[in-house]
Amino acid sequence: MRLKCLFTAVTLAAGLGLSLPAEAVKLKQRAATTSQAGAGDEAIISVAGVMPSATLEMTDEPGTWFKDPNDGDALVVVKPGEAVLIKMTDTNSEHTITSLIWQPGARDFPVDQEKPSSASVTVKFDKPGLYVFTCKVHPYMFGAVIVDDPATPGLDLGSEIQLVTGAKVPTTSDIAKKLLRTFFVVTTPALWRDYTKPTWEVKLPDIPLNLGGVQISLNALSVSVPNQVSLPATPGVGEVWINTQFEKIAGKTKFGSATQLDAATWKIKKKVKGIKTNLNHPHNMWSDKAYRYIYQTEWFDKRLTTFDRKTGDIYSVVTVGQSPSHVITRPGTDVLYVAINGEDRVAKLAPGRNHNLLGAINTGPHTGPHGHWISDDGKYMVTPNALAGSVSVVDLSSEKATEIPTGAVIPIAIGIRPQGDYAYAANLLGTPPMLSSMSVIDLKSKKKVKDIDLAADYDPVSGKTQGPAYGLLPIQTPVSPDGKYVVTANTLSATISIVDTATNKVIRQLPCDPGAHGVEFGFKKGGGYYAYVASKFSNVLTVVDMDSLEVAGRILLADPGDTRITGLNGYGGQGVLPLPLPFHGWLTETLKLSGSGELDPEVEGWLKELTPAQKGI
Amino acid sequence: MMNRILYQLGLLLVLGLSQQAWAETHLITLKAARLPSGQLAYQMVSHKIEHSGGKVEDITSRYAPGPTIPGPTIVMTEGDTAKVTLEHGITDSQLPVSLHVHGVHYKFDSDGTTRALNGVADQAAFPGKPYTYEWIAAPGTAGTWPYHDHAFGDPKVGAEDQGLYGTLIVNPESGKVPALIDGKVTQVNLKDIKREFILWMHETTFWGQELNHIVNREIPLWTNPTVGARQGELVRFHVIGMGTAFHTFHLHGHRWIEPGTTHVVDTVNIGPINRQSFVVKAGEGVGTGDWHYHCHVVQHMQSGMMGKFRVIQ
Numbered sequence: 001m002r003l004k005c006l007f008t009a010v011t012l013a014a015g016l017g018l019s020l021p022a023e024a025v026k027l028k029q030r031a032a033t034t035s036q037a038g039a040g041d042e043a044i045i046s047v048a049g050v051m052p053s054a055t056l057e058m059t060d061e062p063g064t065w066f067k068d069p070n071d072g073d074a075l076v077v078v079k080p081g082e083a084v085l086i087k088m089t090d091t092n093s094e095h096t097i098t099s100l101i102w103q104p105g106a107r108d109f110p111v112d113q114e115k116p117s118s119a120s121v122t123v124k125f126d127k128p129g130l131y132v133f134t135c136k137v138h139p140y141m142f143g144a145v146i147v148d149d150p151a152t153p154g155l156d157l158g159s160e161i162q163l164v165t166g167a168k169v170p171t172t173s174d175i176a177k178k179l180l181r182t183f184f185v186v187t188t189p190a191l192w193r194d195y196t197k198p199t200w201e202v203k204l205p206d207i208p209l210n211l212g213g214v215q216i217s218l219n220a221l222s223v224s225v226p227n228q229v230s231l232p233a234t235p236g237v238g239e240v241w242i243n244t245q246f247e248k249i250a251g252k253t254k255f256g257s258a259t260q261l262d263a264a265t266w267k268i269k270k271k272v273k274g275i276k277t278n279l280n281h282p283h284n285m286w287s288d289k290a291y292r293y294i295y296q297t298e299w300f301d302k303r304l305t306t307f308d309r310k311t312g313d314i315y316s317v318v319t320v321g322q323s324p325s326h327v328i329t330r331p332g333t334d335v336l337y338v339a340i341n342g343e344d345r346v347a348k349l350a351p352g353r354n355h356n357l358l359g360a361i362n363t364g365p366h367t368g369p370h371g372h373w374i375s376d377d378g379k380y381m382v383t384p385n386a387l388a389g390s391v392s393v394v395d396l397s398s399e400k401a402t403e404i405p406t407g408a409v410i411p412i413a414i415g416i417r418p419q420g421d422y423a424y425a426a427n428l429l430g431t432p433p434m435l436s437s438m439s440v441i442d443l444k445s446k447k448k449v450k451d452i453d454l455a456a457d458y459d460p461v462s463g464k465t466q467g468p469a470y471g472l473l474p475i476q477t478p479v480s481p482d483g484k485y486v487v488t489a490n491t492l493s494a495t496i497s498i499v500d501t502a503t504n505k506v507i508r509q510l511p512c513d514p515g516a517h518g519v520e521f522g523f524k525k526g527g528g529y530y531a532y533v534a535s536k537f538s539n540v541l542t543v544v545d546m547d548s549l550e551v552a553g554r555i556l557l558a559d560p561g562d563t564r565i566t567g568l569n570g571y572g573g574q575g576v577l578p579l580p581l582p583f584h585g586w587l588t589e590t591l592k593l594s595g596s597g598e599l600d601p602e603v604e605g606w607l608k609e610l611t612p613a614q615k616g617i
Numbered sequence: 618m619m620n621r622i623l624y625q626l627g628l629l630l631v632l633g634l635s636q637q638a639w640a641e642t643h644l645i646t647l648k649a650a651r652l653p654s655g656q657l658a659y660q661m662v663s664h665k666i667e668h669s670g671g672k673v674e675d676i677t678s679r680y681a682p683g684p685t686i687p688g689p690t691i692v693m694t695e696g697d698t699a700k701v702t703l704e705h706g707i708t709d710s711q712l713p714v715s716l717h718v719h720g721v722h723y724k725f726d727s728d729g730t731t732r733a734l735n736g737v738a739d740q741a742a743f744p745g746k747p748y749t750y751e752w753i754a755a756p757g758t759a760g761t762w763p764y765h766d767h768a769f770g771d772p773k774v775g776a777e778d779q780g781l782y783g784t785l786i787v788n789p790e791s792g793k794v795p796a797l798i799d800g801k802v803t804q805v806n807l808k809d810i811k812r813e814f815i816l817w818m819h820e821t822t823f824w825g826q827e828l829n830h831i832v833n834r835e836i837p838l839w840t841n842p843t844v845g846a847r848q849g850e851l852v853r854f855h856v857i858g859m860g861t862a863f864h865t866f867h868l869h870g871h872r873w874i875e876p877g878t879t880h881v882v883d884t885v886n887i888g889p890i891n892r893q894s895f896v897v898k899a900g901e902g903v904g905t906g907d908w909h910y911h912c913h914v915v916q917h918m919q920s921g922m923m924g925k926f927r928v929i930q
Contacts, residue, residue, distance in 0.1 A: 043831040045845025045927055046814075048838045049823075055655040069655030069779070070709075085654060085840075087820060089778065118861060119821040119920045122840050 052085035052122055053078045056133070056143040058097075059090040060280060060300045062246035062255055062568060063189045066133060066143020074187035075144040077155070080128055084145050087120035092254070092280055092301045093323045094342050095135040096387075097121050100142070101179065103129035104162045115366060115387075116322060116342040129158025130171070132183060136387050137323050137342050137368060138300065139410055139428055140491070140515065140536065142186055152210055159212020165409050166432040167460075171211040174463025175435070178472070181221045182492055185514050185537060189246075192571055193227070193513050193538035195556055200225045232530070232543045232553035236263030237523035238579045238606040241294060242534050242541055243282045244557055246572025249273045250564050254280035256572055257565075258296060258307075259557050261541065263522060263578070266555050272296075272312040273564065274305060284326040284371070284518075284575030288351050289334050289589040291579050291603050297324040297338065304338055306353060309579075310600065315353035321345070326371045326575070330396060331378040331585035337361075339369040339383060346372060346383060346394070363392040364403040371413030371476060375420045376585030380443055382423045384411035391425050391439070393446050402446045406439045407431050415479035415486050416443070417501060418584060424452075424486050424499075426477035435460060436472045438488065440504060452504050454488070454497055469506035471497035476519040480529060480546055481582040487531040487544065489516035496533055496542070498549055508549050513538035515573075521546070522578025527611045529582060534573025541573060580606050584616045591615060642667040643699035645691065649714040649742070649766065649781060650684040650706040656780040657707060657714075657769070659688030685837040686824050687817045687857075688764070688783025693721075695759050695790040699752040705742040713741035713768040715748065717775070718785060719890065720762030722753040729766075731773045741768040752785075759789035761855040761894040778860055784815050784826070786855065786894075796851070796896035797874045797881060805851055805896055812852045814844040814926075818866065818887050818912060819859040821920035843907070845927035846899040855894045858887040865913035866893070868926060870903040884913060900928035 054076035056066040066074050066086065076084060086097050094117050099110035106127040113119060116137050125131065125147040135141040148156045157171045157180075169176050185191045185202060193200040200223075207218040240263055245256040256279060257271040272294070273279060283299035287309065296305040304324055307314045322342025329336055329351065335358065336349040344367045349355035361381070363369045368387030374380065374396070381394040390405045391414065408427035415424045423441040431437040436455035439448050454474055457467030471490035479486050479501065486499040494516055498508035515536030521529045524545070530552065531544040545552040558570030580603070581587055593599050594607050646662040661680035667673050680689050693699060703716050717729030727750040731739050742748040766781035767774065775781070788794075793804040813828040825838035838844065846852045856866045867884040873895035875882050885893050900906070911923035 044827070044829055044834075044836060045847070045929060046812075046825075046827045046836060046838055047843040047845065047927070048836070049825065049840040049842040049924065051837075051839040052654045052656070054653075057655075070651070083840075085656070085822075113920065115916070117916060119916065120819075121920055122822060 050083040050122055050124055053082040054145070055085045055087065056145075057087055057089035058095055058135070058141065058143075060092060060254060061090070062572060063187050065135075065138070065141035074142060075146065077146045077148050078125060080126060080147055080149055081124070082147075083122050083124040085120060085122045086133060086143065088118045093137075094118055095137060095141065098134055098136050098164070099131065100134040100164050101130060101132040101161045103127040103131065103158045104160055104168055106131075110164065116368070127158070128152070128156040130161060130180075136410065139386075140186060142183055144183060154208035154210035154215050156210045163429075165429045165435065167435060169460060172214055173461040175460035175472075177221055178492060181223070182514070184221070189568060189571070193535075195227045195229050195538065195540045195554065196558060196560070198227060200227055228554065229540060229556050230553045231266045231555060232545070234552070235265070235525045236530050236578070237525050237609045238263050239269065240522055240532050240541070241285050241577040241579070242532070242557060242573055243284065243518070243575040244271070244570055244572050245281050245283060245299075245574045246536070246568045247271075247565050247570070248567035249275065250566050251275040252278045254278050254301070255568075256280070256282045258282050258285060258294065259570070261555065261557075264525075266553070268557070268559050270312055271559060271562065271565070272307055274314060277305060277314055277317050279305060282575070285577040286327045286329055286336070287577065287579060287581070288329065289586065290593055290598050291590070291600065293353065294577070295327045295336055297327050297575075299323055299325050299341070304349070304355070306355070316355065318349070318355050320347045320349070320357075325369075328372065328374055329586070330374055330381075331376065331589055333378070334589070337372065337374065337381060339372045341368055341370050341386065344368065346381065361394055361399050361401060363394070363401055364388065364390065367392060367403070373414040373416050373423070373478070374585075375416045375443070376418045376583055377420050378585060379420065380416070382414045382416060382425070382441065382443070384414050384425045386410050386412055386428075391423070391441055393423070393441065393443060404441060404446060404448055406448050408437060408439055408451075411439070412474075413476045415477045417479050418481060418483045422449075422501070424477055424479060426474035426488055428473055428475065436474060436490070438474060438477065438486070438499065450504060452499060452506070454490070454506060456506070468509040469497070470509055471495050471506065475517045478519055478521060480521055480531070481584060482529070485546065487519050487521075487533075489519045489533050489535070491515050491517055491536070494535070496531070496544060510544060510551050512542050513540065518574045518576040520576040520578055521582050523580065523582050523610060523614055525609060527613060532576045532578060534576050536572055536574060538573070539570030580610070582614065587616065640669055640696040640698070641694070643691070643693060643697060643701075645699055645701045646704065646747075647689065647701060647716065648684070648704040648706040649769070651709065652684055652686070652780070656686060657766075657776050658684035658686045658780045659783050660684035660706070661689040662704065664691070679833055680835050681837045685826065686780045686782075686839070687815060687826055688781070690784045690786060690815055690826060690828055690835055692786045692788065692828070693752075693754040694788045695754050695756050697754045699754070700749055701752060702747050702749045703742045704747045705744045707769070710769075711744055712770065713739050713743055713773070714766055714776070714781065715741035715768035716750055716764055717767035718750070718752055718762065718764040720760055721758045721785065721787060722755045723751055727751050729768065731768045733773055734767075739768065754787045756790065759787045761786050761857065761892050763857055763859075763890055763892065782817065782859055784855060784857065786813075794853075794896060795874065795876070797872060798898050799901065802874055802879050809851050810853050810896065811850045812846050813855060814852065815855045815857070816844075816866075817857050817859050818864045818922070820862055821912075821917045821922045823922060823924055825924070841921060841924045843925040843927050845929065848900040848905050848928050848930055850899045851896055852899055853894060853896045855892065856885070856887055857892040858889045860889055862917070863888045863914070864917060864922075866910070867913045868908065868910040870906070870908045871897045871901070871926070873897050905929055
């Protein structure tokens with residue numbers, strides 16, 4: 001968001017004398033008269049409805065997913081009694097308009113559209129304070145309304161905020177400040193962490209805020225952190241694909257690419273941009289067992305794109321449903337399972353260059369599955385049902401789905417132990433009253449056995465931590481190929497949690513970047529694994545050494561020499577796909593092809609680098 | 618004045634009921650502007666009627682004074698023509714903005730499309746360069762028609778979705794419309810209709826307006842309004858669709874006939890740019906009350922797509 005515009009609005013609201021452009025003021029006055037026309041006129045019995053004072057238009061544009069058509073900001077300031085129209089304008093997929101944060105006791109709150117659609121809402125606000133809206137399918141789309149009472153000093157945020165998780169926290173609390181800073185960072189690409197600069201400066205302007213009587217300046221939320229890019233000393237094996245989902249690219253109107261990184265040199269090999277097909281928010285990838293193709297979901301669209309791993313040539317673009325989020329294959333059959341996040345199913349597609357739809361697995365009403373996973377033995381598929389607060393365990397032979405309510409808010413990603421006994425579901429907004437949680441699911445009994453409190457050591461009011469469990473808003477959460485650890489990217493705390501699967505406790509918290517999102521494991525040369533972590537609002541990939549459980553390096557995903565990239569170079573890190581896949585169920589299938597002539601010499605070379613332990617021998 | 622009426626009546630008697638005798642020319646200036654909310658809207662700048670005898674009547678004051686959604690409701694009669702000049706008042710944009718009208722006749726250069734679509738020229742207003750359209754409400758064009766932008770935005774196909782739309786009512790030259798009154802299909806005189814309610818169904822919201830013929834004024838009613846009348850008054854509804862969604866308009870307690878038929882209905886399908894006008898007698902057979910109206914698509918109802926038809930004594 002452009003802070004200058006916010007500043008203008010704020011000073012106006014605070015009565016500091018700066019005015020909106022004359023035309024707008026004139027319009028406002030006129031509109032006010034017209035809306036009251038007929039009052040006291042007996043002949044007119046009709047009563048006018050609400051006239052929106054501001055608009056937020058939902059778009060596919062990174063950062064400004066809710067956009068004020070007046071100034072392009074993701075934030076509007078209105079007065080008590082005024083209304084805001086929230087509508088979907090320039091977006092290729094369906095969304096929900098859902099309250100993430102609101103004022104306790106506000107009339108007609110929370111707002112929540114149960115199912116994704118294209119439906120708009122006009123929301124009237126009676127209580128001053130901060131209100132944040134999101135989409136349950138794409139839960140980092142943020143738009144904010146500040147209802148400011150002109151009679152009070154500063155911009156009113158209210159004394160408390162109510163979170164969608166049920167928690168009510170003071171606006172002076174650490175968690176509220178984290179949320180507020182994150183809102184400004186997420187919706188302002190200029191504030192995203194840029195590792196080509198020596199420091200990350202989140203400089204917020206001096207705008208007086210009123211936290212229910214406590215006055216602070218917005219610039220109190222500013223931060224400055226040094227940046228350091230460092231390549232891991234030990235190379236990896238093969239390559240790593242990262243969805244740099246927000247890159248602006250010349251020649252297309254939608255956003256994002258798939259960045260191919262050479263794990264031997266840590267150099268970018270290429271970026272697949274999908275210019276001709278207008279690739280839209282490439283979110284998550286998988287490959288066939290011979291690593292010929294990359295299967296690519298388009299999360300803010302309805303499509304699955306398949307391209308050649310080596311050349312980047314696009315073979316097919318298939319419409320699969322609303323907001324396809326993740327794709328994975330079933331070990332043994334190589335059939336694709338695509339989670340249809342905006343609907344209630346996982347689509348099944350034939351492998352190869354092009355795809356016949358083989359069927360669909362219903363995950364239950366209003367489920368909206370996001371980052372599913374399949375067990376190494378190919379027996380079970382588990383879906384985190386973002387819109388239902390449940391997970392579904394699907395027996396892939398019978399395709400029977402069992403929905404297990406977990407009481408969580410936005411379950412978003414799944415990891416399964418290689419032993420095939422337990423699945424882990426990261427819950428973006430926790431399991432009330434836990435702010436941040438991961439549910440452990442017993443696959444045999446099909447029951448939730450535990451919720452791991454990912455923020456057990458964090459005091460949300462003071463911000464103090466007393467141990468490693470302080471990860472907030474967990475997203476992708478795979479289990480290491482050896483079954484020892486669950487590694488989770490936490491988007492709000494900008495950290496990486498490591499859970500020991502033997503004790504189900506957080507044993508480590510590592511620093512990451514704003515919008516930490518995608519995690520996947522790859523092979524480390526000479527033995528062991530790396531966890532690769534991508535962050536939406538930074539332009540590096542964080543590499544975690546799974547032997548030392550330390551950050552091994554941060555690799556720049558921006559390619560400054562690529563003139564096709566016109567903005568947000570290297571940003572939007574989400575899906576990660578290291579090849580060779582280290583998970584034994586899939587790796588065994590690829591190893592079987594070794595020497596048959598079906599594998600590219602490059603792939604044969606990667607397989608030769610693997611140690612017997614890595615191969616699972 | 619009296620002389621002119623007598624003269625015209627005489628002329629009518631001599632020439633027979635010629636349409637030309639009553640034909641009017643409308644000189645209209647509209648402006649496309651941005652509302653404080655950031656939405657776009659049309660505004661009436663000036664509407665003058667040139668009567669056949671040469672008398673010019675300025676009816677601008679009947680309209681709402683600012684930009685509104687829906688835009689100004691323009692009323693013509695079969696046989697009338699209109700010269701509609703559009704001004705570009707969207708101060709933060711250089712993109713062309715236009716008027717594309719449905720239903721009435723016009724020549725190619727009044728289509729309101731861009732060169733990218735029509736292959737010839739931008740039939741649109743630019744900042745400082747208004748564009749004039751000519752509409753002919755030829756015999757057979759009676760009905761309620763939408764007009765909307767067909768140029769603004771990228772890729773220049775129009776910003777109707779952002780609020781640039783309005784209503785054109787072409788009344789039949791006969792001055793009568795069929796209606797279901799007291800259980801019978803009958804012809805009612807347009808001059809007996811006291812109020813007209815214009816309801817646009819866009820996404821999950823009704824955007825309303827009233828043409829009140831008692832005080833001769835257009836009243837903007839914005840979103841999901843209460844429309845009101847006295848029991849027994851003849852009122853005409855104009856329901857129009859916009860956007861991508863399909864709706865089913867339902868009004869409680871009242872029935873009407875589908876135009877051109879004798880089918881009695883209380884719910885009609887409204888797709889994008891579909892429209893329906895109908896006359897009801899307020900509270901007929903059911904009395905006073907706040908009669909609900911809404912879209913019957915459940916998801917739309919749940920999103921608040923509803924209002925009231927208030928019938929009072």
